[in-house]
Amino acid sequence: MELLGNHKILKPIITAFLAIMILMSSSIAMGADTKITATKTQLRALFIQKIPKYVLWPEQEDPAKDSKEGTPYTVATIDKESLLPYFNKPESFKLVRWPVANCQVLFLDSKNPRVIAAIIQRVKDKPILTIGQNPDFMRMGGIINFVESGSRMKLQVNICAARKAGLTISSKLLKLSEIYCGDEKE
Amino acid sequence: MILFRKAIFAFFFLSLFISGGILPFYAEAAEPDSSSLEQLDLEGLLDVEVISPTSRKQSLENIAGSYTILTEEDIKASGAMSVPEALRVVPGVLVTRMDTNKWAIGIRGFNGMFNSKQLILIDNRPITSPFYSEVIWSNNDLPIELVKRIEVIRGPWTSLWGSESLNGVIKIITKSAEEMKGTQSVTVVGTDGVNQMIRQGGEILGDGDFMVYAKGGYEAGKSYKVKGESHKGSRDLVKGAAGFRSDWQNAFTDQLTVQGDISASSITEKSPPGTPFSADRDKKEYGGYAQFTWDRATGIDSGMQFRTSYTRSATTFDDLDGISNTVDAEFLYSAEQFGIHLMTFGAGGRYFWDSFDQGKHVKVHNDKFSRMDVSAFAQDKMTLIEESLFLTLGLKLDYSGKGKLSPQATARLLYTAEEDEYWLAASRATKTPSNWAREGRYEVRFRDKRYEVDATGGLDSEELTSLEAGYRRIFSDNLKFDLSLYFNSYDKLLTLSYDEDTRIATPTSSLCGLTYGTEASIDWKALPRLTLRPSVSLSNQDFTGSSINSPGFSPPLNSPIYDLRLQALIDLADNWDLDLFGSYLNSMDNTELTTGFRLDTRLAWRPVPNLSLELIGSSLLSPVTEGNFTTEPSGSLRVIWNF
Numbered sequence: 121m122e123l124l125g126n127h128k129i130l131k132p133i134i135t136a137f138l139a140i141m142i143l144m145s146s147s148i149a150m151g152a153d154t155k156i157t158a159t160k161t162q163l164r165a166l167f168i169q170k171i172p173k174y175v176l177w178p179e180q181e182d183p184a185k186d187s188k189e190g191t192p193y194t195v196a197t198i199d200k201e202s203l204l205p206y207f208n209k210p211e212s213f214k215l216v217r218w219p220v221a222n223c224q225v226l227f228l229d230s231k232n233p234r235v236i237a238a239i240i241q242r243v244k245d246k247p248i249l250t251i252g253q254n255p256d257f258m259r260m261g262g263i264i265n266f267v268e269s270g271s272r273m274k275l276q277v278n279i280c281a282a283r284k285a286g287l288t289i290s291s292k293l294l295k296l297s298e299i300y301c302g303d304e305k306e
Numbered sequence: 307m308i309l310f311r312k313a314i315f316a317f318f319f320l321s322l323f324i325s326g327g328i329l330p331f332y333a334e335a336a337e338p339d340s341s342s343l344e345q346l347d348l349e350g351l352l353d354v355e356v357i358s359p360t361s362r363k364q365s366l367e368n369i370a371g372s373y374t375i376l377t378e379e380d381i382k383a384s385g386a387m388s389v390p391e392a393l394r395v396v397p398g399v400l401v402t403r404m405d406t407n408k409w410a411i412g413i414r415g416f417n418g419m420f421n422s423k424q425l426i427l428i429d430n431r432p433i434t435s436p437f438y439s440e441v442i443w444s445n446n447d448l449p450i451e452l453v454k455r456i457e458v459i460r461g462p463w464t465s466l467w468g469s470e471s472l473n474g475v476i477k478i479i480t481k482s483a484e485e486m487k488g489t490q491s492v493t494v495v496g497t498d499g500v501n502q503m504i505r506q507g508g509e510i511l512g513d514g515d516f517m518v519y520a521k522g523g524y525e526a527g528k529s530y531k532v533k534g535e536s537h538k539g540s541r542d543l544v545k546g547a548a549g550f551r552s553d554w555q556n557a558f559t560d561q562l563t564v565q566g567d568i569s570a571s572s573i574t575e576k577s578p579p580g581t582p583f584s585a586d587r588d589k590k591e592y593g594g595y596a597q598f599t600w601d602r603a604t605g606i607d608s609g610m611q612f613r614t615s616y617t618r619s620a621t622t623f624d625d626l627d628g629i630s631n632t633v634d635a636e637f638l639y640s641a642e643q644f645g646i647h648l649m650t651f652g653a654g655g656r657y658f659w660d661s662f663d664q665g666k667h668v669k670v671h672n673d674k675f676s677r678m679d680v681s682a683f684a685q686d687k688m689t690l691i692e693e694s695l696f697l698t699l700g701l702k703l704d705y706s707g708k709g710k711l712s713p714q715a716t717a718r719l720l721y722t723a724e725e726d727e728y729w730l731a732a733s734r735a736t737k738t739p740s741n742w743a744r745e746g747r748y749e750v751r752f753r754d755k756r757y758e759v760d761a762t763g764g765l766d767s768e769e770l771t772s773l774e775a776g777y778r779r780i781f782s783d784n785l786k787f788d789l790s791l792y793f794n795s796y797d798k799l800l801t802l803s804y805d806e807d808t809r810i811a812t813p814t815s816s817l818c819g820l821t822y823g824t825e826a827s828i829d830w831k832a833l834p835r836l837t838l839r840p841s842v843s844l845s846n847q848d849f850t851g852s853s854i855n856s857p858g859f860s861p862p863l864n865s866p867i868y869d870l871r872l873q874a875l876i877d878l879a880d881n882w883d884l885d886l887f888g889s890y891l892n893s894m895d896n897t898e899l900t901t902g903f904r905l906d907t908r909l910a911w912r913p914v915p916n917l918s919l920e921l922i923g924s925s926l927l928s929p930v931t932e933g934n935f936t937t938e939p940s941g942s943l944r945v946i947w948n949f
Contacts, residue, residue: 156343156350156355157356157357158343158354158356158357159358159359160356160359162343163351163354163356166343166344166351167351170351171348174348201365201724218606219605219643230606232603233558234555234558234559234561234601234602234609235603235606236558237559237603238558238602238603238604238605238609239606242605256558260558268356271356272352272353272354272355273351273352273354273356293348296349296352
């Protein structure tokens with residue numbers, strides 16, 4: 121133990137470390153809150169599953185055309201793992217990883233804005249509803265963008281990009297969103 | 307001694323156990339109720355309050371290799387003031403401060419300064435000197451506040467990065483100009499000296515951003531314990547640097563970057579024993595570089611990049627003064643996924659020229675030296691089973707000047723499931739000996755006798771055949787485990803052969819042997835306010851030959867070592883952080899080795915959002931073992947102010 125004697129400082133450090141851990145373990149979790157809350161990812165996933173109801177695809181592309189029930193919408197995304205826990209209705213939505221040959225909705229959740237721009241370039245003339253979460257998404261030619269406003273999520277809709285893609289956005293969705301044509305706010 | 311080692315082990319595992327006992331009560335923080343949310347209509351969703359997730363999402367690396375990433379936050383938490391210091395927390399990497407401005411860095415059982423066997427890149431530009439195969443840190447004094455990420459890749463990745471990356475690659479990625487808008491001042495005052503950095507960033511020409519910085523510092527110099535005795539190191543380091551970076555976006559998919567810096571330093575050099583080539587006089591060094599990069603994204607994993615740079619540095623080893631220049635260019639093309647194939651191609655070239663003022667003690671064969679290197683590589687990542695099984699095949703051809711063409715090959719298999727992944731790799735790598743090994747003429751001491759080192763030419767490439775395996779698992783959003791195993795067989799490693807009669811030491815390609823070992827690490831948010839990162843590295847080397855412990859070319863340690871590290875990141879209160887890093891390195895056969903026990907601490911306080919005050923303690927515990935090279939403790943106050 122003589123060697124430990126060289127480390128008089130060691131003991132208080134270990135003691136302090138353990139004390140901190142015990143202190144922190146006794147901190148009490150906060151009580152329930154009446155406001156409806158959601159994490160960003162969860163809220164975006166919910167929006168992605170609501171928005172298609174307010175969008176009309178060209179007839180041959182619309183999954184709702186076949187039957188009353190409709191075939192599921194194919195939603196392509198880059199980070200599939202993070203959305204997967206919130207997509208639990210396989211009869212309505214099929215979540216796949218981009219790139220895919222066919223999809224109706226494309227959620228561009230890449231952190232790299234240049235990747236987002238490159239993918240938009242590729243799909244902008246196809247009937248694919250591009251959804252993003254980037255401040256430049258409207259300028260890049262994306263169709264629907266999530267923006268944070270305080271502690272709420274707001275929607276931006278680029279009607280010119282939608283028109284180019286052959287998609288019709290319902291007036292209800294437009295009423296709840298900020299409307300853009302490319303860079304310009306309408 | 308044995309008792310003490312047991313105590314260290316016991317503490318290490320006890321701390322794991324205790325936190326493990328607390329964990330189950332906090333294992334999963336509940337996510338907001340999803341059923342009530344699903345019933346909301348669009349208007350309802352617009353009224354939902356966004357909250358931050360309680361747990362940090364862990365993700366798998368998706369790479370068939372041994373890999374550690376240090377983020378900006380990790381670097382800050384480590385209290386590191388320079389790049390080599392930041393690398394201390396990385397499992398499998400040995401960092402030794404050899405003098406005020408000299409560092410020895412080694413990966414997986416190697417250490418040393420010259421002919422080092424890993425490649426270090428800043429923004430894809432190699433900073434490892436092509437002549438010496440060493441990083442001259444005094445000319446590469448990148449302010450740590452500009453670093454966005456450090457990626458450490460252990461194992462041979464020569465199929466991608468070429469001959470110099472025999473044992474691994476350390477990639478330093480700096481922040482973009484856009485991420486450095488505004489003004490930042492970083493002041494460090496402490497027992498080691500003072501340092502001041504200031505940077506200013508803003509917009510330029512519409513879609514562009516720029517950043518300029520300047521820094522200056524003074525370090526009085528430390529004392530070092532070498533084989534139990536205290537020695538003074540070099541004194542009065544005065545250094546200054548200035549640099550810039552500018553990024554332009556073009557059509558959103560392209561980024562053009564121009565960056566560069568210049569630096570100069572002066573020091574009264576008297577290095578502690580064991581540090582090669584001390585000038586024992588006042589010396590001045592300078593360096594600088596300029597780089598242009600064009601980067602285009604064409605999809606998630608596809609794109610193209612062109613990079614070219616010019617680097618110049620003036621360095622002194624003992625009494626040998628040298629000026630080296632390097633021009634390089636490379637082009638990388640990553641194709642779109644085509645069927646099962648994801649292909650990447652690259653080609654590059656480098657020309658370097660050096661000129662020397664011969665010294666009395668240290669000379670080189672040629673006053674002027676130049677060489678042209680070219681290389682090309684292809685890599686294919688094949689998807690064998692959709693989203694789960696991938697095979698990567700890679701081949702690089704390196705051609706250096708008069709040398710021969712050396713192929714670098716690798717095959718890597720990755721199996722990834724939802725929460726875990728397994729990988730296997732087999733690689734064949736070669737490393738051209740540094741020119742220093744062929745050119746340098748100097749004296750070394752070996753077994754208390756002096757020898758004149760004289761290269762007679764005819765050195766072969768160093769060879770490595772490597773087998774690696776790994777396993778990573780995400781146990782919960784808060785807990786991730788990473789394990790790698792390696793078995794490396796080296797042949798024709800460079801060493802010195804001593805002739806007692808003529809007292810001449812000749813570099814020869816004659817050292818062969820094995821290294822094998824493992825690195826295991828855990829990243830664990832044990833409590834909402836506590837993150838623990840324990841790691842264990844074990845490494846054993848088995849090299850035969852008489853001159854193993856001779857000075858020279860970053861030799862294998864040739865001693866079984868174990869290395870325990872524990873990083874504890876504690877969120878004490880709002881705006882207060884306490885970060886601790888303890889490490890213990892020792893050999894299992896009582897060979898004298900670099901360090902013993904080490905403790906670094908950082909206490910940070912942010913009184914207002916744009917100001918942070920940190921108390922940083924480094925090497926707080928003196929080593930118990932009579933390790934052969936250790937620094938004395940130091941303390942600093944760092945003030946970071948954004949305005």
